[in-house]
Every structure is written in C-alpha cells, then in structure tokens.
Amino acid sequence: MNFDDIVARTDLLGGLSPRSLKKVTETQRIRSLPKGGMLFLEGDDGQAIYVLATGSIRLFRSDEDGREAIVHLVRPGEVFAEAVLFDTGRYPVSAQAREDSQVVEIATARVHRLLEDPAFRSDFFSTIMRKLRFLAQQVYVLSSCDVRERLLRFLVGRFGKKNRYRVDLSKKEVAEAIATTPETLSRVLARMEENGELRWEKSEISVADGTWEDLAEE
Amino acid sequence: MNFDDIVARTDLLGGLSPRSLKKVTETQRIRSLPKGGMLFLEGDDGQAIYVLATGSIRLFRSDEDGREAIVHLVRPGEVFAEAVLFDTGRYPVSAQAREDSQVVEIATARVHRLLEDPAFRSDFFSTIMRKLRFLAQQVYVLSSCDVRERLLRFLVGRFGKKNRYRVDLSKKEVAEAIATTPETLSRVLARMEENGELRWEKSEISVADGTWEDLAEE
DNA sequence: GGCCGTCCTTGACTCAGGTCAATTACCGAG
DNA sequence: CTCGGTAATTGACCTGAGTCAAGGACGGCC
Numbered sequence: 164m165n166f167d168d169i170v171a172r173t174d175l176l177g178g179l180s181p182r183s184l185k186k187v188t189e190t191q192r193i194r195s196l197p198k199g200g201m202l203f204l205e206g207d208d209g210q211a212i213y214v215l216a217t218g219s220i221r222l223f224r225s226d227e228d229g230r231e232a233i234v235h236l237v238r239p240g241e242v243f244a245e246a247v248l249f250d251t252g253r254y255p256v257s258a259q260a261r262e263d264s265q266v267v268e269i270a271t272a273r274v275h276r277l278l279e280d281p282a283f284r285s286d287f288f289s290t291i292m293r294k295l296r297f298l299a300q301q302v303y304v305l306s307s308c309d310v311r312e313r314l315l316r317f318l319v320g321r322f323g324k325k326n327r328y329r330v331d332l333s334k335k336e337v338a339e340a341i342a343t344t345p346e347t348l349s350r351v352l353a354r355m356e357e358n359g360e361l362r363w364e365k366s367e368i369s370v371a372d373g374t375w376e377d378l379a380e381e
Numbered sequence: 382m383n384f385d386d387i388v389a390r391t392d393l394l395g396g397l398s399p400r401s402l403k404k405v406t407e408t409q410r411i412r413s414l415p416k417g418g419m420l421f422l423e424g425d426d427g428q429a430i431y432v433l434a435t436g437s438i439r440l441f442r443s444d445e446d447g448r449e450a451i452v453h454l455v456r457p458g459e460v461f462a463e464a465v466l467f468d469t470g471r472y473p474v475s476a477q478a479r480e481d482s483q484v485v486e487i488a489t490a491r492v493h494r495l496l497e498d499p500a501f502r503s504d505f506f507s508t509i510m511r512k513l514r515f516l517a518q519q520v521y522v523l524s525s526c527d528v529r530e531r532l533l534r535f536l537v538g539r540f541g542k543k544n545r546y547r548v549d550l551s552k553k554e555v556a557e558a559i560a561t562t563p564e565t566l567s568r569v570l571a572r573m574e575e576n577g578e579l580r581w582e583k584s585e586i587s588v589a590d591g592t593w594e595d596l597a598e599e
Numbered sequence: 600g601g602c603c604g605t606c607c608t609t610g611a612c613t614c615a616g617g618t619c620a621a622t623t624a625c626c627g628a629g
Numbered sequence: 630c631t632c633g634g635t636a637a638t639t640g641a642c643c644t645g646a647g648t649c650a651a652g653g654a655c656g657g658c659c
Binding site: 224246248249255256278279281284285288289291292294295296298299301302303305306342 | 442464466467473474496497499502503506507509510512513514516517519520521523524560
Binding site: 551552553563564566567568571 | 605607608
C-alpha cells in the first residue's frame with residue numbers, strides 16, 4: 164500500500180478532490196519510528212500533523228511523577244495531532260510508537276491553505292466533531308460507569324457489538340484505555356467469565372448474547 | 382446590551398466581518414426560558430445552534446436510571462450545541478435553564494453558508510479545538526485525580542489561580558461539575574479548611590498560597 | 600413570628616477498585 | 630533446552646468516595 168492511498172483513506176482527508184489531495188501528498192514526508200520512539204513531546208512546537216501508516220502510536224500525557232495517562236491509541240489510517248492547527252500551536256500530548264511505525268507528516272502551513280476548499284473543510288469539521296463527541300462520551304463514561312461497563316463500551320466503540328472479536332491489544336493496554344489497572348481488569352475478566360458473560364483467550368474474545376443488553380444506549 | 386452585541390462577542394462568531402456578522406444576526410431568533418425549562422433534549426433533531434445571552438444553561442446526559450451527568454455549564458456569551466452542525470445532526474446532550482435565561486438561536490443552515498468565509502472558519506476551528514482540549518483534559522483529570530485536585534483544577538480552569546474568588550455557584554453545582562456528590566465535596570472542603578488550604582464561606586472562596594503548588598501543570 | 604423547601608453538613612456504613620507483593624505463564628533470544 | 634524479561638494472575642490489604650439517613654442552616658413567604 165502506498166502512502167498516498169493511506170492518506171486518501173483517512174476520515175480527515177479522504178473526501179478531497181484529486182486535485183486537493185495531490186496538494187497534500189506532494190509535500191508530505193514519511194517518517195519511520197522504532198518501537199518506543201517518540202514522535203513528539205507534549206509542549207513541542209507543532210509544525211505538522213500526522214497520519215499513521217503502519218504500526219501503532221500512543222498519545223499520552225504525563226504528570227510530574229512520571230505517571231502516564233493514555234489519551235488515545237492511534238490506529239493505522241487515523242489522523243492525529245491535528246489540534247495544533249489552531250490554538251497554541253503546541254502539542255498537548257506526547258506521541259510514542261508502540262511498535263515500529265511509519266507516519267505521514269503533513270505541514271500545518273499546507274493544511275491551512277487547503278482549508279480554503281469547502282469539501283475538505285466539511286470532512287475536516289466532521290472528524291473533529293466526532294472526536295468532540297467521543298471525548299464528551301468518555302467524560303460521561305469515566306464518571307458514571309464501573310470497569311465492567313467501561314470494558315464493554317470500549318469493545319463496542321472500537322469493534323462494534325459482536326459475539327466474537329480478534330484483538331491485537333494486550334490486556335495491559337486495554338486496562339490503560341479504560342482507565343484502570345491490569346490487576347483490576349484481570350479480576351473483572353475473571354468475574355465475567357465466571358458469569359458466562361465474556362471470555363478472553365489469547366487474542367480472541369467471545370461475548371455471550373445477553374451481555375450487551377444492560378448497556379445504556381449512547 | 383442588545384443581542385447582536387452578545388453574538389458579536391462570542392469566541393465563535395466574534396471575529397467575523399461586519400458583513401458576515403450581519404448575515405448571522407439578521408436571521409437569529411431570541412428565545413426565553415423559565416428556570417428549569419428545557420431548550421432541547423438529547424436526541425432531538427438539531428435545527429439550530431445557540432448563544433447564551435442571559436441566565437445559565439446546563440448541558441447534561443442522563444442514563445436510563447434518570448441519573449444525570451453534567452457535561453458542561455454554559456455561561457453567558459458562550460456558544461453551545463454547535464456539534465449538530467456536522468455528524469448526526471442530533472443533539473448529544475440535553476439543555477436546561479438553571480435560571481430564567483435568554484438564548485440566541487441561529488439556524489444551522491445559515492451557519493453552513495457562513496463557513497465559506499475564511500475568517501469565520503478560523504475562529505470556528507479555534508473554538509472547537511479549545512473544547513477538544515478541554516475535554517481531553519477532563520478525561521485525564523477524571524481518571525487520575527481525586528476530588529480535592531479536581532476541585533482545584535475546576536477553580537483554576539474557571540477563574541484562574543487566585544487567592545480569592547467570588548463564586549455564583551452552589552456547592553451542589555460544583556460537586557456536579559467535578560463529578561462527585563455534595564456530601565463528598567462537603568467533606569473535602571472541611572478537610573481542606575482544617576489544613577488551612579482553602580475556605581469557602583458564603584460565595585467567597587479564599588485559597589492559601591501553597592495550595593496550588595502540588596498541582597501538575599497542564 | 601412560624602412553616603416549608605432547598606442547600607449543606609455530619610455520621611455510619613459499604614464497596615469498587617487501587618496498591619503492593621508474590622507467583623505463574625508466556626514467549627523470544629541465545 | 631534454558632534463561633530472562635514481560636504479561637498476566639492472584640491474594641491481602643487499604644482507602645477514597647458513594648449511599649443512606651438524620652439533622653442543621655438559611656432563605657423565602659404567608
């Protein structure tokens with residue numbers, strides 16, 4: 164898969180006219196990151212936004228004790244760091260490769276030019292609004308739901324309501340994503356398996372039919 | 382103060398050229414809400430976005446048990462419900478007047494037309510990005526901070542770091558805003574006063590100098 | 600004044616979930 | 630195969646904060 168295609172499939176840049184798209188891709192750069200490599204740090208000057216091509220990136224904040232809170236796990240095809248296009252122009256989070264990764268780097272200056280295009284603009288707005296709502300939902304979920312429910316909502320949000328998933332995430336990472344600890348997740352999983360609600364073996368998760376029912380509609 | 386001025390002072394619509402601004406205000410409607418009145422309900426079809434002129438509006442979600450989670454307290458001069466401009470077109474939250482209020486109602490269709498203007502667009506983006514970051518911050522705070530710290534962050538976020546505040550909020554409302562209960566807030570306040578960190582008498586809050594220091598920088 | 604409703608406080612109790620520590624399971628590298 | 634490191638589990642323990650319930654405090658308002 165070539166990098167232009169990856170950019171062309173993103174929510175953010177996908178609906179552009181070929182002509183506008185070409186304007187994006189003709190100045191983009193590809194950067195490779197080794198596992199654990201930092202793409203940018205919280206507070207850095209934001210000269211570019213990114214699309215993840217291959218691998219996986221985590222966006223996190225850290226407090227003064229060095230404890231980290233994952234804000235988002237970026238998946239291939241996803242645009243991130245677009246927040247620097249406006250406001251302060253500094254990255255509000257740090258970005259680290261969870262594995263060897265390649266990202267497409269697009270200069271912010273170029274994007275500002277592209278915003279002149281109404282089609283580009285509309286896609287761009289939609290993406291941002293979706294994130295906005297996702298975060299609003301997160302705020303609600305974090306303050307009102309227990310770990311079991313957060314897990315279920317995480318699965319639905321990420322993969323939809325199914326009976327069977329194949330996941331590429333470690334339990335540790337899921338624990339972080341739902342703002343809990345591996346220990347607690349482990350216990351919750353054990354309890355859910357006991358209740359016949361859900362099983363997680365290796366990278367395969369199976370969910371019993373009734374499990375989704377008590378989940379409040381979004 | 383007239384309603385056009387209020388609209389002209391918002392983050393979202395403030396930087397517009399007089400000509401564009403006129404296009405907004407010439408079709409806006411004013412709506413008055415009694416205390417407790419609902420402006421819209423979660424799931425309603427979003428035909429308009431709003432600016433709060435006078436009074437106070439709370440945005441909240443409710444789950445099936447009728448429990449509510451305040452997503453945001455809207456203050457005069459603030460634009461809200463702009464999320465319906467894109468995506469589903471349905472309100473993701475409910476809006477209720479905390480007191481007798483007046484809102485300026487602007488049709489979504491009109492806004493879509495205005496987005497053609499680059500200046501309008503830029504302001505609009507900035508506002509949304511700021512909200513995005515606010516929510517990202519909220520997610521972090523909710524998952525990592527105890528009630529004491531959430532209170533302090535709430536005060537900073539809303540009023541800045543001062544030694545003395547005059548607040549127009551009931552403790553109950555603050556408790557909701559920081560996702561806790563009035564009981565817990567009351568206990569935390571008692572403990573903080575005991576430690577000489579903070580006093581809250583009537584509508585006056587005084588904070589000791591050292592109190593801010595252990596707060597991780599944003 | 601007295602009555603009522605709302606806000607606030609305080610106490611007693613409970614519990615979800617975090618922390619610390621000790622195994623155990625599971626690779627991947629040599 | 631063995632070794633070493635990470636992931637995952639499990640247990641014991643603790644604590645922050647929610648819940649329930651009972652009073653107070655502070656307005657209105659008649």
